Each structure stands twice: as C-alpha cells, then as structure tokens.
Amino acid sequence: MFVSCGVGAQELDTRIGKISMEGELPAHDSVAKLYAELDFQQATQSYLWALPLVSYAQWQAEFRDKLGAHSGDLMVLNSYEDKLGVITANATTPYILGFVDLNETGPLVIELPSGPTAGGIGDFWQRAIIDMGQTGPDKGKGGKYLVLPPGAEPPADAGKYYLAKSETMNVLVGFRVLDPDPAKGKALVEQFKMYPYAQRAEPTKTKLLTPGGKAWSGTQPRGLTYWQRLHQIIQKEPVNERDRFYMAMLASLGIEKDKPFNPNDNQRKALEQGAQVGELIAKANTFAKRFPDAQYWPDRQWDTVLNIAEPSQRVAYYDQLWERSAWFYEAVTNTKGMVSKTPGLGQTYLGAYTDAKGEWLDGGKNYRLHVGANPPAKQFWSMTVYDIDSRCLIDNPQRKADLSSRQDLKKNADGSVDLYFGPTAPKGFENNWVQTLPGKHWFSYFRLYAPTEAYFDKSWKLDDITNVE
Numbered sequence: 001m002f003v004s005c006g007v008g009a010q011e012l013d014t015r016i017g018k019i020s021m022e023g024e025l026p027a028h029d030s031v032a033k034l035y036a037e038l039d040f041q042q043a044t045q046s047y048l049w050a051l052p053l054v055s056y057a058q059w060q061a062e063f064r065d066k067l068g069a070h071s072g073d074l075m076v077l078n079s080y081e082d083k084l085g086v087i088t089a090n091a092t093t094p095y096i097l098g099f100v101d102l103n104e105t106g107p108l109v110i111e112l113p114s115g116p117t118a119g120g121i122g123d124f125w126q127r128a129i130i131d132m133g134q135t136g137p138d139k140g141k142g143g144k145y146l147v148l149p150p151g152a153e154p155p156a157d158a159g160k161y162y163l164a165k166s167e168t169m170n171v172l173v174g175f176r177v178l179d180p181d182p183a184k185g186k187a188l189v190e191q192f193k194m195y196p197y198a199q200r201a202e203p204t205k206t207k208l209l210t211p212g213g214k215a216w217s218g219t220q221p222r223g224l225t226y227w228q229r230l231h232q233i234i235q236k237e238p239v240n241e242r243d244r245f246y247m248a249m250l251a252s253l254g255i256e257k258d259k260p261f262n263p264n265d266n267q268r269k270a271l272e273q274g275a276q277v278g279e280l281i282a283k284a285n286t287f288a289k290r291f292p293d294a295q296y297w298p299d300r301q302w303d304t305v306l307n308i309a310e311p312s313q314r315v316a317y318y319d320q321l322w323e324r325s326a327w328f329y330e331a332v333t334n335t336k337g338m339v340s341k342t343p344g345l346g347q348t349y350l351g352a353y354t355d356a357k358g359e360w361l362d363g364g365k366n367y368r369l370h371v372g373a374n375p376p377a378k379q380f381w382s383m384t385v386y387d388i389d390s391r392c393l394i395d396n397p398q399r400k401a402d403l404s405s406r407q408d409l410k411k412n413a414d415g416s417v418d419l420y421f422g423p424t425a426p427k428g429f430e431n432n433w434v435q436t437l438p439g440k441h442w443f444s445y446f447r448l449y450a451p452t453e454a455y456f457d458k459s460w461k462l463d464d465i466t467n468v469e
Contacts, residue, residue, distance in 0.1 A: 039266065042249040043274020048282060049246050049321065050230050051220065052126040052328035055087070056172060057233035059218035059332070060099040066216040072105060072194060073207045074098040074173075080399055085216040087391045088331040088445060090176070091402035092382045096189055097174040102149040102166065103236060105196040109161070109203070110173060113191035114142035115184075118347070119175025120335040121147055123168040124237060126328055128311030128335045130164040133175055135337030135346050137162045146197060147171060150238050155197065168237050174333065178379065178449070180406060218332065219390045224268065226275050227253075231261040242319060282329040285322060287353040287360075287388075287443065296350055301358065301464045305330065305351035305445065306339055330391050330443075343453045344378050350446045356464035364438035366422030370463040373415035378450035380405045383419055385434045388441040398435035407431065421465070 009027065011018045016037050020027035026034060062085065063069040077083050077095040089095065096119075100108055110121070110132070117133035117140065129147070134140040146161035148154065149169055173194060177185035195203035221229055230250075234257055239247055250256065253271055254263035263271060289295075291307045307323040309315055311334050327334065330351075340346025354360055355367060375381045382404035385394045393401040403409060403419050409432050411417050420426050420433040421442075436442055446462060454460040 036266065036270065039253060039270035040273055040277075043253055043270045044278045044281065046246060046249050046253070047226065047275050047278025048285075048325045049243075050226075051282065051325050053124055053233060053237075054220050054226060054230050055218065055328055055332055056099075056124045056126060056170070057229050058220055059085075059172075060170065061229070061232075062216040062218060063097075063099060066214055067209065067211050069098070069209050071101040072098065072108075072196075073209055074189075074192065074194065076189060076208055076210050078210070080393065080401065081213065082211050084393055084395060085211075085218050086332065086393075087218055088384075088386055089393055090382060090445075090447060091384050091393055091400075092380070092404050092406060093176045093178060094185060094189075095174065095176055096192065097172065098194065100147075100171050100173060100194070101236070102147070102169045102171065106149065107152060107155070107197035108147040108171075109193075109195055109197050109200055110145040110147065111191075111193035112138060112142045112145065112175070113188055114138075114140065115188045116140060116178040117175045117188070118178060118335075118337050119173075120333075120337070121145065121164050121166075122172045122174075122311075122333055122335070123166050124170045124172075124233065125168060125240070125313075126324075126332065126334055127167070127313055128333075129166055129171070130162060131335045131337050133337075134178070135335065135340070147173075167240060170233070170236060172333065217390065217392070219392065220329075222279065223272055223275055224263075227255060227263075227271050228261060231255050282325060286326045286329045289326060291323060291326075297458060297461055300462065301354050301356060302350045302352055302446070302462055305349045306334070308334060308339070311336055311339070340451065341456070343456060344450050346450070348448045348451045348455060350448075350462065351443060352446070352465050353443045354465075356466045359467075361421075361436075361442050361444070361465065363436035363440040363442055364423060366420070366424070366426070366468050367465045368468045369419040369421070369465045371417045371419060372460065372463070374454075374460070375405070375448065376452040376454035376460045377405070377448040378452055380449050382406075382447045382449075384445050384447070385421060385436065385442050386444065387437075388443060394434070394436065394442055396435040396437060400434060403432060403434060420468075422468075 010021050012021050020030045069075050075097050083089040112132050119133050120131040121129045144161045147164045150167055179185050194206045254267040289303055294303045294307055296302050296304050306327055308320050313320050313324050337346035382402050384402040387394050409417050420429050421436050423438055425433045448455055
C-alpha cells in the first residue's frame, strides 16, 4: 500500500525576489516569474551580442532613407556636419564609405587608386575581411579587389584580384584619405571604382554622394526599435555557426529568420527591459573597462579602446564577445591597421573617460591636457571629443570637436602643447580649445597616425586630463 506524503511549501530568497517552492520544485505560481526572468536575461545578452550588427544595419538604413545612398553608392563625409552621425569619427581626415548588398550585386569588384589611403572591407559583424591602402596587400599602390559572397567560389580569373571572402551578404567598403591636400584627396576619391563582377567589361561609374546638410545618425536605436532593426537585418543574412544559440534565444523572444516580428506582451516587455539594461551594461563595459591590460599606462587613466586581438574577433578558445561589445558600442569598423603593432604603420587609439582623479568628464567643467613634446606619430596626432549619449562628435556651438598637430596650435617653448576643454575658452588659448556642453558628459580619443617606437615601448607617456578649476 502506498501512502502519499505532502511536501511542505516554503519561500526561497533569490536575486529576483522570493520564489515560492513546493519542496525542491518551484510552485506553479512561480514558474511564470522564472520564465519572465529567463526572457529578460536572454534579451539583455542578445542586446550586447547584436551591437555590431545593429550598428551597421542602422548606419546602412540611415544612408539609404535619410541621404539617398543605395547599394554600391559611396558617401563622402568631409565636414564636421557630415560626420556628426558617425560613431567616434575622426574629425581630421575625410571618410569615403559605402554599403553593398551582395544579394543584389553578386561578387563585387573594387578598384582602389594608388595614394595615401587607409581602409578596408568589413562584414556586417564588423569583422575585417581585408585591409586596403597602406595597411592592405596593395601597400598604398592601389589595385583591384574582389569581394565574394558567402559560399561563392572564386572565378577563373581570381588571380587578377586581391580576394576577400565575406561571411555576410552585406558589407561596408570604406577608406580614409590621408593626404592633407584637399585637392589631391578629391582627385584620388574620384578615381575609386566599385561595380559588380558581372559588369566588369563595362562597369558603371560609381556614384559619389554627400549628406548635403541633412541630419542622420548611425547610433544604435533604443527600445523596441533596436529589435526591429535586428529583425530586419537577420532576414538578409546567413546564420553563422557560432551564433546559433543566440538565434535560439531570439526565437523565444519573437525574432526569427523568415518570420514576421510580432512580439506578444510578455516578449515586448522583456525586449524593452533587456535593451534598457543591456545598454547600461554596455556603458559600464565600455567606459569602465575591466579587460586585463586595458589601461595603457598603469599610472594613467588612458585606456586601449580597441581590445579585440584580431579583426576576426577570435582567439584560441573563444570569440571576444565582451571586447567586441565594448568597441562596437563606442565605435565602428575594425581593420588590421587599427590595431597596428608595427611602428610607422596604421593607427592607435587611446580613450579617456575620466579625469586624473577618476571622475567622469563633465561638460560643465574646465580641463587641460598636456601633450609632451615629440608625440610618437610619423604622420600626425589628434585629440577628439565625443558625446557620451550618441558616441558621436560633440555637437557644440563652436562646431569643432578636435585638436590636432595639423592645426595651428599654440605651443610651449619646449615643443609641448596644452589642450583645453570646457564651456568657455581660456584667454590666449582659443585655438587650443574644444567647447563642451554643461549638463552632458563627454569622452575623448587620442589618435596617433603611423605610431612610432616610443608609443610601443611606452617611453613617451601622455598626461591625464586634469580639472583646472
């Protein structure tokens, strides 16, 4: 004879509050709470995972919908206003950028002219496929590149090209002109060609566009719009093997390939809350990095901002999810030249998010940065100020966001330079000043173009940003 024994009810204290238990099992009225937490966690992690993809998808959509650029067109971003929509743009050199949907073009030919350029081709997870220009295989001499869609076999004449195999159907093609002469830079850009391989016998002329004063923003959208943009782009892309578990999480949230996006109330709540908390985590992960060795000098506040070891985002036993999330929250694109380890080539990026005392940089306060003599840059250096909320160039009444060695800065007798940041210009140093905005925080990048040995061996050191009030 079997006699049933009741199992006592109890409550368990957890991070998400009290959970009613029936012995070892959650009570039936607690199951919904646990699933809601699961959905929230899935949404939060999916937000962080999707940052690079949503970033490019947003940028592509803004170029198309706001600026009229279609697949294969090139956008020339020259002025301060042109670049206001680019996440952490450099304010010194022109950008020439275009998005291409290989679903439409098939294999793509790019003819890069000879000259001082730096750039590359990247897939929509912002993995560099190949560098172009000075850090690419053409080494600044120009040449023909052939971009192949996922699964495409190289053509018989592939040997005529520098081959680039993409893992996504959408790609970004972009480069910067490094010649300080605007006329020479313009002439170089006009020689650039991009066309479908199938039209190589009679290629059409590449269309060059400019924003023409129109406002646009490449910053990832917030709330449910973030997920709508993600849903749109995954319809056009193959699923990489490494992403299949994330696709499973998205499916439980109503985001699936080949299906419409119509989240129910519970899914919508999880997605909205996940995007909110996901972005807060992204800010912590970006502006207060905890990666080993992110701090470039142990006694300074400057961080190495790009902590992705290889443009593939892959190291021995894992892919760099958190380093990727940090970089692509605060920036866009990644090429081998951007993580240069060779003196005299590429660029390096140092970020300051706090002052010398570790306090966030406040737009209502005045600061000074002392740049010692002989900064280790073969080409030039620049210091650029960005808005925390958009991660774009600071949009100030001064209409200026950077200070660089290409400008007429007031120097000290020993060759060093003092740079100033604050709401009002310091008397006598107006040319050395960037205006910040009270009520808003800011951060900055210090870039070295063609960094020299003194950067790599750390014999030259940059001072911290100090509050001068």
